[in-house]
Amino acid sequence: MSPDAPSDRPDQSLLKPLMAVLKGERPAVPPLWLMRQAGRYLPEYRALRADKGGFLELVYDSPAAAEVTLQPLRRFGFDGAILFSDILIVPYAMGQDLWFEAGEGPRLAPILAETDLSALTPDFSRFEAVYETVRQVKAALDPSVTFLGFAGSPWTVATYMVAGQGSKDHGLARRMAYNEPDRFAALIDAIVDATVTYLCGQIDAGVEAVQLFDSWAGSLSPLQFQRWVIEPNKRIVARLKALHPAIPIIGFPKGAGAKLADYAAQTGVDAVGVDETIDPHWANQALPQGMPVQGNLDPLALIAGGRAVEEAVDKIRAAFADRPHIMNLGHGILPDTPIAHVEALISYVRGA
Numbered sequence: 602m603s604p605d606a607p608s609d610r611p612d613q614s615l616l617k618p619l620m621a622v623l624k625g626e627r628p629a630v631p632p633l634w635l636m637r638q639a640g641r642y643l644p645e646y647r648a649l650r651a652d653k654g655g656f657l658e659l660v661y662d663s664p665a666a667a668e669v670t671l672q673p674l675r676r677f678g679f680d681g682a683i684l685f686s687d688i689l690i691v692p693y694a695m696g697q698d699l700w701f702e703a704g705e706g707p708r709l710a711p712i713l714a715e716t717d718l719s720a721l722t723p724d725f726s727r728f729e730a731v732y733e734t735v736r737q738v739k740a741a742l743d744p745s746v747t748f749l750g751f752a753g754s755p756w757t758v759a760t761y762m763v764a765g766q767g768s769k770d771h772g773l774a775r776r777m778a779y780n781e782p783d784r785f786a787a788l789i790d791a792i793v794d795a796t797v798t799y800l801c802g803q804i805d806a807g808v809e810a811v812q813l814f815d816s817w818a819g820s821l822s823p824l825q826f827q828r829w830v831i832e833p834n835k836r837i838v839a840r841l842k843a844l845h846p847a848i849p850i851i852g853f854p855k856g857a858g859a860k861l862a863d864y865a866a867q868t869g870v871d872a873v874g875v876d877e878t879i880d881p882h883w884a885n886q887a888l889p890q891g892m893p894v895q896g897n898l899d900p901l902a903l904i905a906g907g908r909a910v911e912e913a914v915d916k917i918r919a920a921f922a923d924r925p926h927i928m929n930l931g932h933g934i935l936p937d938t939p940i941a942h943v944e945a946l947i948s949y950v951r952g953a
Contacts, residue, residue, distance in 0.1 A: 819856015877931025
C-alpha cells in the first residue's frame with residue numbers, strides 16, 4: 602500500500618496529542634516534552650550511567666539506552682519520547698573516532714581542520730545499535746506517546762568534525778567555510794548523505810517524527826546561515842519527505858534569531874523549535890501561518906520554578922494561542938533542574 606492510500610484503520614495520530622499538533626491540530630492543552638528529558642537530572646539515569654561506565658558505552662548498549670529513553674516517560678508521563686543517543690554518532694559512522702573526556706565533553710579524531718575527508722573510512726554499521734534501541738523503545742512505549750528520533754544538522758555536526766571538539770565560537774569551521782568553501786561544502790554534502798541514511802534507519806525502526814538539531818546555528822552571519830544551515834537542511838527534508846512523506850520533521854536552529862523566519866519558510870520542515878531568546882509574540886507574527894511551533898521556555902526559568910516558570914508559560918501560551926504549539930524548553934533541560942519543578946510545570950500546563 603502506498604503511504605497515501607486510504608485505509609480502514611483509524612488514524613493513530615489522533616490518539617497521540619503531540620503527533621496531532623505536528624499535523625496542525627490545536628488542542629486546548631498543549632502536549633509537552635522536554636529536550637534532554639532523558640539525562641543527568643534524573644537519579645535513575647545517573648545510577649544506570651554509573652553502572653554502565655562511559656556515555657558512549659551507554660548509547661551503544663541498546664537495552665540500557667532504551668531504558669534511559671523510557672525513564673522520564675515513567676516518571677512524568679510526557680507526550681513525547683526522545684531517543685537517547687548523541688548527534689556525534691553521525692561523524693562516528695562517517696569514520697572519525699569518538700570518545701568522551703570526563704568533565705570536558707566529546708572528542709573526535711582525526712580533526713578535519715588538519716585531515717582531508719577522504720582519509721575517513723565510513724562504517725554505517727555503527728548506526729545499528731541505535732536502530733535496535735529504537736525497536737526496543739517502540740515495543741515498550743505507551744501508544745499515546747509520540748516517539749521522536751533526531752540527528753544533528755550539518756553545520757553543527759561539521760563544527761565538531763572540523764575542530765575535533767566543541768568550541769565557543771566555532772572558529773575553525775567558520776574559517777574553513779570562508780577560506781575553503783569547496784572543501785567545506787564537500788564535508789556538508791557528506792554529512793547530509795549520512796544524516797538521511799541515519800534518520801531513514803530510525804524511521805524504519807519505529808520513530809514517528811524526527812528533529813534536526815542545529816545547536817550552533819547562531820554563530821553564523823546571514824549569508825553563511827543561508828548557505829550552511831538553510832540549504833543543507835532543505836536538502837535533508839526534501840530527501841526524507843520523498844522517502845517518508847508522512848513523517849513530521851521539526852527543525853531547531855538554536856540562536857537563529859530573526860533568521861528563524863527564513864529557516865521556517867525555506868527548509869520545508871513541518872514545525873520549528875523556538876529557543877528561549879526569541880520573543881514568542883514576534884515568532885507568532887513572523888513564522889508561516891499555521892506552522893506548528895515548539896518551545897520556548899527558558900531552562901533557567903524551570904530551575905527557578907514557582908512564579909517565574911508560571912509567568913513564562915502564560916506568556917508562551919498566550920503568544921501561540923491561535924497556532925499549533927508543543928510546550929518545551931528553549932534548549933535542553935539542565936542537570937541541576939529540580940524534579941519537583943518539572944512535576945509542577947506539567948501540572949501547571951495541564952491544569953491539574
